[in-house]
Amino acid sequence: MDIKELTSLETSGKKTIQELTIAGIIFVFFIIPWIIPSFRVMDVLAKIMIFTIAVASFDLLLGYTGILSFAHGMFFGIGAYSIALILYHSDTPSGYHIFLAAGASIAISVVISLMISFFSLRVKAIFFAMLTLALAEFAHILGVQWSDLTGGADGISFTLPGIFNFGQTLGTLFNTQINGRLMVYYFILVIAVFLFTGMLRFIHSPLGRVLKAIRENEQRTIALGYKTFRYQTCSIVFSACIASLSGILFAMWLCYVNPDSVFHTAIMVNILLMVLIGGMGTLYGSLIGAGFFIVTENWLPGLLKSIAGLASDSVILANMADRWQLYFGILFVLVVIFFPKGVIGTFRVILDRRHQLHSS
């Protein structure tokens, strides 16, 4: 295990800068709804927060443990569906239902992720990837076909209880309406910060360090006397729970779920792309990855359309503008081949190199 990598962001001088940056980011997320009272901006920020958590939880698995599980998006969907179903079926939705949903989704996630990790012990990594991919596809099909429970492809819409109810207005402050949606926004902010801190604690705990050792060299870690399977199980279960909680936040923000929006493999591919952009094994990269992806996802189609509008008679150009996801795919391939370490990772390599130059 590379000690420098572990401590590179923990040296005392850098630490204060790092803490200030984090505080600054949280402050920006806190203040923006007051500065720019636009629903679109708030929507993008909320999704960035939600996906930062989902992506970071996936990074725990991929970047810190070296396990590629395509079933991770499934846990996101499990979370989203558990809150949707509980609130949809309860006659008088109230605050405790949210906790009930959190409890239920964690319980389901723990059971399924334990089963998955049991199989992962028995099969090779590449087999594991296939197995989880098949499982994820299965979950999507189940979501569509088991329509008695899930409402099929049409999905379920529901209303949030108490202060989170979107229809409710509590008054105005500094020209900004304090309504249910704003309350949900801050709820997401608080939970996201809480979960992200939890994950940071997780990777810096002794357990997290063992996981890194497993990623670097599993045989050696076994030889050192660690029961690697137990540690890997811990990380699979932990990250599955976090992913399902981020799914709950996602469903709360949209007040609607359907199989395509939470179970589709495209979600998984998006999460993968976000991890890769930010950099595997760099928890902070998830914020950059999610930020970049969601901002471009929101504004790139419009931009392309306006470019295509310049030559309005060209059908091919209009077609190319419509297929903005194509550029994401190409970007994805390029990132994997040329920047496998992502933004934060590449940045760290450059910093390291400069450090080495100065010291020598």
Next chain:
Amino acid sequence: MKTDTLKFQTRNRPFQQYAGWIIGIGLFLLPLIQMDLTTYLTLTVAGISLGMLIFLIASGLTLIFGLMDVLNLAHAAFFAFGAYAGFTVLNLLNNAGWIDTASLAQSLFYLALALGAAGLAGGGLGILTEKIVIKRVYGNHLMQLLVTVGVSFVIVELLKMIWGVNDEVVPVPMGFQDAFIIFGVFIEYFRVVAIFLGITIFAILQYILKQTKLGIIVRAGVENQEIVKATGYNISWIFTLVFAAGSALAAIGGTMMAIFNQAVDPGMGNQFLIFALIVVIIGGLGSVTGSFVGAVIVGLSFNYVAFLWPKMALGVNFMIMAIILLIRPKGLFGKD
């Protein structure tokens, strides 16, 4: 050394060798309790033909993995691409007014045209993909998985760009819309064609792998690339060839499935990828025989269960996969 002991064990205990087959065949007679013989035979024919279609896509996947140690998640995209290529050829023939009046022989000829076009298109796309992308990530499983996910994304978006996002109806040559009846069992001609094509391709693959020099080189390359290189073979071209062959198989499977379902849509690959993955996992990564047997198992069990308990069909395949993985973590025919 491990393989040595295994070989001798099976040789000394013939019963164990056949026990699996006996139990397996017994399980497949089980549905007879719930249905009459005619239904059973109809479902069996349908199941085997579905299995053969799945074999086409699974064999390419397992071939590429077996030699190149690359799990190609873009395989589903090659499948969809092939479906569209075949669809385009059939559409052209349809515009010429030849599809609706085709006799069985003419239908077969048109099918061959569509499959040939799909195979060439799929193989060509495979060569491009291997030369541009895959060759940069040999030896790194994680990067291979990620990069092929990206490629699949790109191909599917290109499909949408070229052919549009909607489902399209595939014109089926008239000769295939007929059926014949044997022992009261209603059998469509196209199912027979599918079974025949599947078995033929299985036989060709087996012949190439077991009997020809190319097959020896390929199998040797799976085991030890260093020796093959040092003997004077340009293994990178052999890799490209295998990747192209795997992609062509996926594309041919795509066209067959497009005719089978009489429809194409850009996302069709993912629906069948799940079958192919299950088949490859059941049969063992890298084994063509394994994916043949696996495909028959999946096709049959899917059809039986879909008839008895429609909603359970896919779930049963998952259960079979889980059980086989618990008994044999490397699949039925998997090697170390």
Next chain:
Amino acid sequence: MPDMVETKPSLLCLENVHTHIDQHHILQGVSMDVAAGGATILLGRNGAGKSTTLKSVMGLLPVSQGRIFFNGQAIEASKPYEIARMGMGFVPEDKAVLSTLTVAENFRLSMFRENEKTHKKLAEVLDLFPALKKFWKRQAGLLSGGQRQMLAIARVLVCEHTLLLIDEPSKGLAPIVVDQLAESLIQIKDKTKVILVEQNFRLAQQVGSDCFILDDGRVAFNGPMDELAKDKIMMKKYLGI
């Protein structure tokens, strides 16, 4: 000047060759001249870079610096299959046969071109190793260790080579098998130039005429085998004998 370099008289010539495996600097400037005829032995401790030298020559490991000439042609940037077609044969260490293939298939693989000449050659080779004929249809992985090593060497002999690189053929073999191996190697080196990596000094002495000692990725000694055998200090220092 380059023209002068291109026409080296020796069969194989390494000039200041450096090779890295991952981050590790294995060969740190190996230079050697190997003339045609007889057997040249590479000696040295574990990790001195003997196998890496062979693999670098064969093109299986990328050379990061330096030049390699084979028959006067520069080959340091060539692909392994190109080098093999120029007439260099390679027997990797650890009884490198294709264990999932049968003995017959192993031979068929090594016949790069299948014609009358190679078939005649095959018959000759099988006379040299009669045991292999007996197990013609058996999977190579089921042969004994000695038989597998014989097959590994025999399969390379089927093709016409000007230079054979053989990596530690005696490793893990019983002493009596090593003696048989020595006989075969002596017969081989009379026809084809052999570069042999060997830890078994007795075998090396029986087969080799001259030797190189590698230490820490550099050539530490070069001279006739007899001279080395007399030099007890050198033996102690580099070989621990």
